[in-house]
Amino acid sequence: MRNILLALATASVLASCATTTSPTGRTQYVGAVSQQQLDQMGAQAFAELKSQKQQTNDARQRTYLSCVVTAIVRELPADGQRIAWESAVFVDPDPNAFALPGGKVGIYTGLFTVARNQDQLAAVVAHEIGHVLSNHHDERITRQMGAQTGLGLVGSLLGSRYGEGAGQAAGQFGGAALQAAFLLPGSRVQETEADIVGQQLMARAGFDPRAAVGLWQNMIAASSSRPPQWLSTHPDPQSRIGELQSRAIALVPDYEQARAGGRRPACG
Numbered sequence: 001m002r003n004i005l006l007a008l009a010t011a012s013v014l015a016s017c018a019t020t021t022s023p024t025g026r027t028q029y030v031g032a033v034s035q036q037q038l039d040q041m042g043a044q045a046f047a048e049l050k051s052q053k054q055q056t057n058d059a060r061q062r063t064y065l066s067c068v069v070t071a072i073v074r075e076l077p078a079d080g081q082r083i084a085w086e087s088a089v090f091v092d093p094d095p096n097a098f099a100l101p102g103g104k105v106g107i108y109t110g111l112f113t114v115a116r117n118q119d120q121l122a123a124v125v126a127h128e129i130g131h132v133l134s135n136h137h138d139e140r141i142t143r144q145m146g147a148q149t150g151l152g153l154v155g156s157l158l159g160s161r162y163g164e165g166a167g168q169a170a171g172q173f174g175g176a177a178l179q180a181a182f183l184l185p186g187s188r189v190q191e192t193e194a195d196i197v198g199q200q201l202m203a204r205a206g207f208d209p210r211a212a213v214g215l216w217q218n219m220i221a222a223s224s225s226r227p228p229q230w231l232s233t234h235p236d237p238q239s240r241i242g243e244l245q246s247r248a249i250a251l252v253p254d255y256e257q258a259r260a261g262g263r264r265p266a267c268g
Helices: 002-016 035-052 059-073 109-113 118-133 136-148 164-173 175-183 188-204 211-222 237-260
Strands: 018-021 027-030 086-090 097-100 104-108
Touching: 027 136, 035 086, 035 097, 035 104, 035 136, 059 086, 059 104, 059 118, 097 118, 104 109, 104 118, 109 118, 118 136, 118 188, 118 211, 136 188, 188 211, 188 237, 211 237
Parallel strands: 086 104
Antiparallel strands: 018 027, 097 104
16 A cells, blocks of 8 residues: 555656656656755755865865866856856775765865876766756755655665764755755666766867767776765666667767867866
């Protein structure tokens, strides 16, 4: 009976929300919250994480990340470019990264151990920005609110992606929805979509799309004993590498055109 009620409640909320088409042509249910609310939620989560987690004192790391973010943001639609994007590097050995609505990007210092050049770092950053561009946070909130309608929240969601401090930021805007949208890993469908969008963005920004393959090979090598949290719901790594390789070949002309047009990032 609980499952039936959950399905009915979810269907009811989704039916009242808007549908949109993702960058890959997939139908999405969105609109449970406004874009302004999404931006506020992203800003709140980011501010809370910065207050709870140490940031790097290495100016080179901060400049490096900012340079990559700036180059990728130039390839976003006009609405995305109008945002004042902000980035931060957090001291943590995990190879983690995220991007939030409202123009917030964060990485953990552990990412530098697997993203060994600017193209590989761009593969991660573009993937995370791809989540924002594809409305994945809105989609997750909409689904989560649908699942909660009529049943209430029994307990807080498990597995906070970015730590206890960021999880506490959820309270102001509805803890479960914020965690589901921002702090928990996305679905495999969303992760694959962010791969596609991210690889396109990096190529158009002048970063070599083939570097995404090397990045994931490094990720696999670094996670022989335990997969990093960033990989927890991603597609099978070997299958993913094959898909990245295929897309990279198709995107090389975009990359070469970007370089010929003067988009030659020199970030580090």
